[in-house]
Amino acid sequence: MNDPKILADRFPGDFVFGVATAAFQIEGATKMDGRKPSIWDAFSNMPGRVYGRHNGDVACDHYNRLEEDLDLIQSLGVSAYRFSIAWPRIIPEGTGPVNEKGLDFYDRLVDGLKARGIKAFATLYHWDLPLMLAGDGGWTARQTAYAYQRYAKTVIARLGDRLDAVATFNEPWCSVWLSHLYGIHAPGERNMDAALHALHFTNLAHGLGVAAIRAERPQLAAGLVLNAHSIHAGSDGEADQAAAARAFDFHNGVFFGPVFKGEYPESFLSAFGTRMPAIEPGDMETISQPLDWWGLNYYTPMRVSHDPAEGAEFPATVPAPPVADIRMDIGWEVFTPALGDLIRKLNADYALPACYITENGACYNMGVENGAVDDQPRLDYIAEHLGVTADLIREGYPMRGYFAWSLMDNFEWAEGYRMRFGLVHVDYETQLRTIKKSGRWYAELAGAFPKGNHRAA
Numbered sequence: 250m251n252d253p254k255i256l257a258d259r260f261p262g263d264f265v266f267g268v269a270t271a272a273f274q275i276e277g278a279t280k281m282d283g284r285k286p287s288i289w290d291a292f293s294n295m296p297g298r299v300y301g302r303h304n305g306d307v308a309c310d311h312y313n314r315l316e317e318d319l320d321l322i323q324s325l326g327v328s329a330y331r332f333s334i335a336w337p338r339i340i341p342e343g344t345g346p347v348n349e350k351g352l353d354f355y356d357r358l359v360d361g362l363k364a365r366g367i368k369a370f371a372t373l374y375h376w377d378l379p380l381m382l383a384g385d386g387g388w389t390a391r392q393t394a395y396a397y398q399r400y401a402k403t404v405i406a407r408l409g410d411r412l413d414a415v416a417t418f419n420e421p422w423c424s425v426w427l428s429h430l431y432g433i434h435a436p437g438e439r440n441m442d443a444a445l446h447a448l449h450f451t452n453l454a455h456g457l458g459v460a461a462i463r464a465e466r467p468q469l470a471a472g473l474v475l476n477a478h479s480i481h482a483g484s485d486g487e488a489d490q491a492a493a494a495r496a497f498d499f500h501n502g503v504f505f506g507p508v509f510k511g512e513y514p515e516s517f518l519s520a521f522g523t524r525m526p527a528i529e530p531g532d533m534e535t536i537s538q539p540l541d542w543w544g545l546n547y548y549t550p551m552r553v554s555h556d557p558a559e560g561a562e563f564p565a566t567v568p569a570p571p572v573a574d575i576r577m578d579i580g581w582e583v584f585t586p587a588l589g590d591l592i593r594k595l596n597a598d599y600a601l602p603a604c605y606i607t608e609n610g611a612c613y614n615m616g617v618e619n620g621a622v623d624d625q626p627r628l629d630y631i632a633e634h635l636g637v638t639a640d641l642i643r644e645g646y647p648m649r650g651y652f653a654w655s656l657m658d659n660f661e662w663a664e665g666y667r668m669r670f671g672l673v674h675v676d677y678e679t680q681l682r683t684i685k686k687s688g689r690w691y692a693e694l695a696g697a698f699p700k701g702n703h704r705a706a
């Protein structure tokens with residue numbers, strides 16, 4: 250079952266197999282070499298925000314174990330590594346002086362990848378906003394988008410010659426709704442007006458970032474990583490179907506619409522248009538510049554029903570139960586077909602460029618026994634989602650690569666270190682890394698690439 254050789258044959262020879270991480274989740278060394286705090290340092294140091302009051306101070310100590318971790322990536326046989334760059338290392342106060350030592354670290358990282366023949370996929374923003382910017386309103390302030398543009402330009406000027414691809418943002422859904430409306434992620438706001446401002450200014454920052462990348466390095470493949478939601482109505486009834494359509498606009502349309510069509514969804518504007526910040530002339534053009542690629546992060550479907558409560562705020566939905574109660578240890582429903590449904594629906598609704606699955610993976614918390622980690626459910630999860638990806642390629646969708654989340658267990662945001670997504674187990678006491686069964690399996694699969702049956706140009 251799940252023979253990696255059989256699975257490998259279902260992919261074109263130039264399909265990219267990679268692993269992914271993010272700076273705050275693995276680096277630690279939060280006070281080293283000129284880094285200053287991000288909103289996640291502040292958030293995780295407040296009681297009641299992150300499980301067990303865990304924080305990013307040490308994490309996987311990746312900052313100090315860079316070479317060893319690059320060897321680990323290489324040992325997984327992958328041809329690409331997706332990582333994020335910490336803005337608070339590069340421009341520690343958000344605006345103001347550039348910190349050369351921060352740039353030096355990513356220089357070493359990128360050179361280390363190149364030396365090992367591994368492609369570098371960088372993400373500019375994976376949620377670690379410099380804390381100083383929060384004093385001016387963080388993402389609810391328009392000037393944060395311009396501060397981001399300067400940061401993007403600074404990074405690309407230094408690293409752009411050696412990157413294979415760059416993403417402006419990781420999962421704006423999280424840094425907008427989850428962070429400013431649902432209060433689960435930093436800065437922990439629960440405020441629709443704040444969220445609407447964060448939404449537009451994040452979209453604007455994406456566009457300004459693309460402009461900065463283009464100005465510095467016109468040939469560099471620029472993209473955006475979205476955790477599009479595969480939305481399923483709780484029933485066939487009209488009310489629930491309409492609820493699912495509203496949810497699509499709210500959770501997906503407010504990002505895909507501006508970026509790929511130059512407009513916010515109508516339903517959304519009629520609900521919130523008057524509460525949105527001013528959309529200035531040129532904003533929508535800036536946001537909708539063509540991209541070379543986009544990334545999908547997919548884990549679990551979203552099931553919704555109509556919320557009958559009087560005055561329920563748009564999108565007026567309540568969660569609907571899963572169809573089968575198969576869940577990861579973090580509680581997320583496992584439902585493989587949703588990945589295919591999602592790619593088909595998004596390509597039907599928008600003119601999308603080439604797609605990488607920039608994150609997919611599963612949370613299972615089994616530990617090391619006799620030097621090994623038997624995480625068969627993770628292996629199965631990844632194999633099944635890759636099976637769907639191969640189906641999509643056969644149907645003609647431009648799926649170009651897959652990055653397993655994650656290279657190693659790490660700081661799982663509000664869940665702290667208790668939730669493990671790694672192909673490699675991390676013992677946080679000793680920092681010992683142990684490749685799990687899934688990691689060995691993935692290495693066999695990825696090691697088969699690139700191979701001889703490349704797609705015709």
Ligand code: FCB
Pocket residue numbers: 271274419420423476546608654661662670
């Ligand atoms: C995604 C994040 C990533 C990781 C996974 C499990 O939302 O992008 O950092 O935490 O979820």
